[in-house]
Amino acid sequence: MSYVEEILEKVVAANPNEPEFHQAVKEVLESLKLVVDANEELYRKNGILERLVEPERIISFRVPWVDDNGNVQVNKGYRVQFNNAIGAYKGGLRFHPSVNQSILKFLGFEQVLKNSLTGLPMGGGKGGSNFDPKGKSDREVMAFCQSFMNELYKHIGKDTDVPAGDIGVGAREVGYLFGQYKRLTTLFEGVLTGKGIPFGGSLARKEATGYGLVYILDDMLKANNKELAGKTVIVTGSGNVAIYAIEKAQQLGAKVVALCDSNGYVYDENGIQLDIVKDIKEVKRQRISEYANRVSSAKYTQGKGIWNIKCDIYLPCATQNELDLDGVKALVANGCFAVAEGANMPTTLEATKYLQENGVLFMPGKASNAGGVSVSGLEQSQNAMRLSWTFEEVDEKLKGIMNDIFTKVDDAAKRYGQEGNYVAGANIAGFEKVANAMISQGIV
Numbered sequence: 001m002s003y004v005e006e007i008l009e010k011v012v013a014a015n016p017n018e019p020e021f022h023q024a025v026k027e028v029l030e031s032l033k034l035v036v037d038a039n040e041e042l043y044r045k046n047g048i049l050e051r052l053v054e055p056e057r058i059i060s061f062r063v064p065w066v067d068d069n070g071n072v073q074v075n076k077g078y079r080v081q082f083n084n085a086i087g088a089y090k091g092g093l094r095f096h097p098s099v100n101q102s103i104l105k106f107l108g109f110e111q112v113l114k115n116s117l118t119g120l121p122m123g124g125g126k127g128g129s130n131f132d133p134k135g136k137s138d139r140e141v142m143a144f145c146q147s148f149m150n151e152l153y154k155h156i157g158k159d160t161d162v163p164a165g166d167i168g169v170g171a172r173e174v175g176y177l178f179g180q181y182k183r184l185t186t187l188f189e190g191v192l193t194g195k196g197i198p199f200g201g202s203l204a205r206k207e208a209t210g211y212g213l214v215y216i217l218d219d220m221l222k223a224n225n226k227e228l229a230g231k232t233v234i235v236t237g238s239g240n241v242a243i244y245a246i247e248k249a250q251q252l253g254a255k256v257v258a259l260c261d262s263n264g265y266v267y268d269e270n271g272i273q274l275d276i277v278k279d280i281k282e283v284k285r286q287r288i289s290e291y292a293n294r295v296s297s298a299k300y301t302q303g304k305g306i307w308n309i310k311c312d313i314y315l316p317c318a319t320q321n322e323l324d325l326d327g328v329k330a331l332v333a334n335g336c337f338a339v340a341e342g343a344n345m346p347t348t349l350e351a352t353k354y355l356q357e358n359g360v361l362f363m364p365g366k367a368s369n370a371g372g373v374s375v376s377g378l379e380q381s382q383n384a385m386r387l388s389w390t391f392e393e394v395d396e397k398l399k400g401i402m403n404d405i406f407t408k409v410d411d412a413a414k415r416y417g418q419e420g421n422y423v424a425g426a427n428i429a430g431f432e433k434v435a436n437a438m439i440s441q442g443i444v
């Protein structure tokens with residue numbers, strides 16, 4: 001049995017009931033097989049794979065808070081500190097009813113390799129809670145965030161672990177979390193990223209994941225003699241990543257015709273009007289169905305099936321495993337030629353395989369959504385230097401980082417005879433740096 005197969009078996013046996021974690025590890029390790037086989041003695045001697053798949057620490061805790069009716073509510077809170085070989089733990093917090101240890105471990109594992117690809121000194125971590133901010137009042141969200149931080153503050157710091165946002169955690173939540181951290185510690189420091197601009201946030205962090213996705217999509221298209229301008233695009237989700245992916249795609253001349261939330265999807269043949277989406281989602285916190293009430297050319301459909309709309313390029317920006325085999329079969333049948341993941345692991349393993357076998361250009365999330373954490377890294381730098389860069393400066397650096405990630409991913413795939421397989425390229429390039437750092441630092 002190969003080293004990779006041995007570890008895969010152990011991960012499944014040692015982590016029962018963690019399907020998302022198994023899926024993420026399987027995708028990565030299978031595409032690392034060539035690299036691992038070529039260096040098997042060194043990696044075995046240093047226990048690299050055994051250590052790579054085991055989080056350094058998982059903190060799990062009770063989060064009690066009082067709702068607007070005076071009732072006590074209790075949620076689960078977690079922080080998974082996965083690997084700090086190349087920098088302090090870094091990664092978002094997710095507040096969503098589906099959150100469990102398996103999901104946070106898959107996200108933390110992916111984050112280690114993603115952060116390595118950015119070229120910035122950041123380790124990987126992830127955290128969150130099964131708390132659902134949807135439908136809660138601002139006071140309830142604040143009470144929850146303060147209680148969450150009452151435990152989390154003991155484990156984080158600007159040089160140990162720096163959380164940020166993810167699903168259900170935006171500027172409002174990061175603000176409440178930062179306020180409570182400051183109150184508990186008396187430290188005003190860059191302990192969280194995605195902060196409000198008046199208190200240490202970076203310009204362009206809000207836009208970074210979506211913009212970065214479209215920058216690397218553009219690089220991938222150009223490298224394959226295609227272009228974005230004039231193409232029809234579907235973006236899934238209608239949250240932070242989706243909104244700014246749509247904005248950049250439109251700026252670069254694409255026509256975005258559809259988006260969704262977890263209830264259903266909107267098709268607007270005239271092209272999505274983003275100012276209306278921003279008002280619905282960022283200001284009023286309403287459902288995306290509201291778009292069809294406000295725009296006469298739009299049609300709302302309840303449930304799944306957004307992939308049945310004809311498009312050239314599909315950008316999944318909602319959540320894990322949203323795009324399955326049925327979805328990609330519909331995309332391919334309608335002539336879609338590129339998929340770039342804005343979300344983390346939105347495409348199932350079999351759907352990814354189908355896309356690759358059918359010649360669809362495919363960029364995996366750990367490369368294509370790395371713009372968010374990259375600008376988080378730049379926010380940390382600005383906080384450490386006690387200065388702020390302009391929007392244009394940050395955006396220019398973001399573009400440079402995404403170009404650099406594309407080159408690394410493309411080169412790594414070519415080095416191992418896998419030209420055009422950006423899944424293999426991203427996993428290899430991310431892994432090599434982390435593995436080398438782990439070997440240099442000894443068995444820790």
Ligand SMILES: NC(=O)C1=CN([C@@H]2O[C@H](COP(=O)(O)OP(=O)(O)OC[C@H]3O[C@@H](n4cnc5c(N)ncnc54)[C@H](OP(=O)(O)O)[C@@H]3O)[C@@H](O)[C@H]2O)C=CC1
Nearest residue numbers: 167168209237238239240241261262318319343344369372
């Ligand atoms: N924010 C960031 O900087 C980064 C985010 N990511 C990843 O991007 C993805 C989106 O995150 P973000 O935009 O920040 O989160 P948000 O909470 O801002 O938005 C999430 C969006 O996805 C939708 N959604 C969630 N679950 C489903 C589902 N099962 N089917 C259809 N739509 C769904 C939500 O709809 P509804 O309102 O109905 O729940 C919402 O529109 C996640 O995978 C996240 O991990 C990756 C890198 C950085």
Ligand SMILES: O=C(O)CCC(=O)C(=O)O
Nearest residue numbers: 091092164166372373376
């Ligand atoms: O900005 C960050 O630190 C993390 C963003 C994130 O959660 C992710 O890349 O998935």
